[in-house]
Amino acid sequence: MSIGHKIRGMSQKELGIKSGFSAATADVRIRQYKSHKMIPKETKSNEIDTTLELDVSPLKDHDIYSNLDLMQILFKSEENHGLLMEKETNRYVSVI
Numbered sequence: 001m002s003i004g005h006k007i008r009g010m011s012q013k014e015l016g017i018k019s020g021f022s023a024a025t026a027d028v029r030i031r032q033y034k035s036h037k038m039i040p041k042e043t044k045s046n047e048i049d050t051t052l053e054l055d056v057s058p059l060k061d062h063d064i065y066s067n068l069d070l071m072q073i074l075f076k077s078e079e080n081h082g083l084l085m086e087k088e089t090n091r092y093v094s095v096i
Contacts, residue, residue, distance in 0.1 A: 012027040012030040015030050018051045020044070030048075055081065
């Protein structure tokens with residue numbers, strides 16, 4: 001099974017069901033979100049984040065108007081959540 005079908009040890013269908021979708025539509029909805037064909041409402045997005053045990057709070061409630069704003073968010077994420085960024089040939093990548 002490809003990485004696109006397995007997320008944290010779950011299939012798209014399992015993730016969808018655990019996030020509150022019916023078994024009949026679970027995999028389709030997750031696939032639509034991943035392909036950006038649909039955008040989940042905030043409540044559904046929060047359910048998916050909880051199911052995946054993700055803390056996305058460092059990325060929420062921030063106004064990003066410049067590269068400096070983005071860098072400040074990344075530094076806070078590194079400081080508070082252990083995100084580690086390294087420069088790799090003119091781009092930055094997350095190593096954790």
